[in-house]
Amino acid sequence: MQPEIRLVTADDAVAAAWCHLLCWREAYADLVPADLLLARTSDIDRRTERWTTPLGAGRERWIALNPDPAAPVEERVIGFAGTGPGRDEDSPVPFELEAIYTRQAFWRTGLGGRLLDVAVGKQPAFLWVFEANTRARAFYERHGFEPDGAGKYDPYFDLHEIRLVRR
Template sequence: MEIEIRRAEVADAEAGAWCQLKCWQEAYAELLDPDRLAERTADLDLRIERWTSRLEEGVLRWVAINPDPAAPVQDQVIGFASPGPTRDEDAPTPLELYAIYVRAKWWGSGLAHRLMDVAIGKEAASLWVLAGNERAKAFYRRYGFVEDGAPIDEPFFGVPEIRMVRPAQEAVG
């Protein structure tokens, strides 16, 4: 069964919040202090509120829906991506990829590629990634992203981040 990717709706807020917290736990377990990670992923209600308010404000989030219709709410959204206008004062591109996450069970399935394609396509873009996240940096490099400067402190997780940028990509074919 094909995994559906569609624009997130307010009704997806709880499942999206679960996905975000689970993705952080899965992707950052080896990168962050375990206590800090546990603290940052403990407040489901706050994450649901943030998803709800951002979706109500019109923030664009693409969600990948679990093809198993019997999946519990914490497994209904298995990935998401969120693009938008850059937030950087020294913006190298007008478009920023704010987030792209896929649950560990779906790593290597091509789902992240599909999310990347729907979120930013071939457009020039920038993004921020945890400086020590070599897996993510390798993924972004496959899409033409390169590091463009010094790391900055990321206050939420308390570790450095680096910006990666890519020019517009040429269409193939």
């Protein structure tokens, strides 16, 4: 059974917040020191609040639901994507993929590609990815994104990011 992908609602906030934190733990386990990663992914209340805060004009969040209806709240949402108008002063294209994640159990199942198709489609877009995240970079490159030479430092996870663009 395929996971359903739909726009997030206020009722999804807790499950989406759990997905967000658990995705970070899984995706960044080899990139961020364990103690820092645990510290950055332990505040479910703060993350839930972020999922209940209004997004603003033109921004959307999509979620992928676990096909198992008996899944506990921590497993109900298994992926998500966030999009909106480009937030960079020098946005190379007007549309930004702000986030896209799937739980590790769903890596290489096509779910990430489905989320990307629903949230972005074929339109030009840009995103930021940790430079050392080779798995994510390979995913984006398969979908037509390439580095444009821009970079920045992310103090939250203490990692360098690069910007990828699909024109």
